[in-house]
Structures are given as structure tokens and as C-alpha cells.
Amino acid sequence: AQSVSQHNHHVILSEAASLELGCNYSYGGTVNLFWYVQYPGQHLQLLLKYFSGDPLVKGIKGFEAEFIKSKFSFNLRKPSVQWSDTAEYFCAVNPPFSSNTGKLIFGQGTTLQVKP
């Protein structure tokens, strides 16, 4: 089945550690790719997005992601995490043939816990 996979379900890091969260998708064709963050008790916020062009995209709060088409991957990175990055992170795909809508298919999410 076509899907979005996030490899890490629960990640625990100390402050200043580097972060990489994996995301793979199984849709063929052109896709739009997103990373969303959900802080405890808050709504989904967009971290970054990829539509086309430079496969290395920079987002808010020091996050970046790299689109590797050959690997169907869109991994999220941050060189140095902070305690305030503790949150749930979702990779999402706007699959092909979505009637030109922003229909999103989400990965299962990764819970990031940053220890001070």
C-alpha cells in the first residue's frame, strides 16, 4: 500500500545533540513533502516544505530537510536541539493525483524528547 513511513517512533536526546528523523514515502510521481511539528497541547505547525527546486530546504527554528528522490526520502535534521524542541514530529506527503488539493498523508509521527 502507498504510505509514509517514519522510522523513529521515540527519540531521546540531550540538549545540543544533533537530530535526524527519517521519512520515506512510497508514492510514484511528483509529490509535495512537508514536516509538521505539534508541541504539547498545541496545533500542527509547518516546519518546512518541499515542492520543487533545491532539494535541501531550510525551515523555521533551525530545521532543514533533504529530499532524495532516488531514495524516496525526506529526512529532517537539526544540528543542535534545544529543550524547547520537545514535541511530536510528523512527515506528510501530498500525493500525486490529489485533485490539486492539499490532501495530506501523514507518517506515524516521532516523539522527540530533549533532556536539559
Place this chain on the structure above:
Amino acid sequence: DTEVTQTPKHLVMGMTNKKSLKCEQHMGHRAMYWYKQKAKKPPELMFVYSYEKLSINESVPSRFSPECPNSSLLNLHLHALQPEDSALYLCASSQLGGEMGNTEAFFGQGTRLTVV
């Protein structure tokens, strides 16, 4: 204004009640969405409206009835719900992409629904 506003924030309803969730956006977006999110799970798409017409229904039970009165408003009418329908209901809006253009979705804070 990049906000999607949802009301109410919290709702408790009995299984025989009828209630409605409301969503509003003033970004000129012509696509609006309802997602359902259970605890510790990713959002799951329920409905998509494009140009005020229902374009995607992800096999949602008929006890959920969406309505799009105009391009800024989206309602979700609830009737005879079950306790397992308790969840966070998220509204989102986006431009219509056209050839996989900008389909970034903006999410509201959600309505936390409890069915008793």
C-alpha cells in the same frame, strides 16, 4: 491573517446529541479539510472541499456530515456518535495547487471531542 479558527475548543456530547463543529479562514483558500486525530496518532483525512464542493470523502460514516456554506466556512455536523469517535478534530485550508503547486495546509487548533 494566516489563521484557521475552530470552535468550540472542547465539546462533550452524548451519543444521542446533535452538535456541530465550525471552522473559518480568511486567507482566500479554496480548499478546506477535516482531519481526525486520535491520541498519539497522526491526523487522518476525513473530507476535502474544493470550491465549496465535496471532492474527497474518505469513507467516513454518515454520522459525520460536512457542510461548506461559503468559501470561508466549513462545518462538521455530528449525530449519533459513538465513544470511539472521541478525538481531536482538525480543520485545515490551502490553496488549490494546480500542477502540484503550493498546497501548504494551514491547520486550526482543533476541537477536542468527547462522546459519552
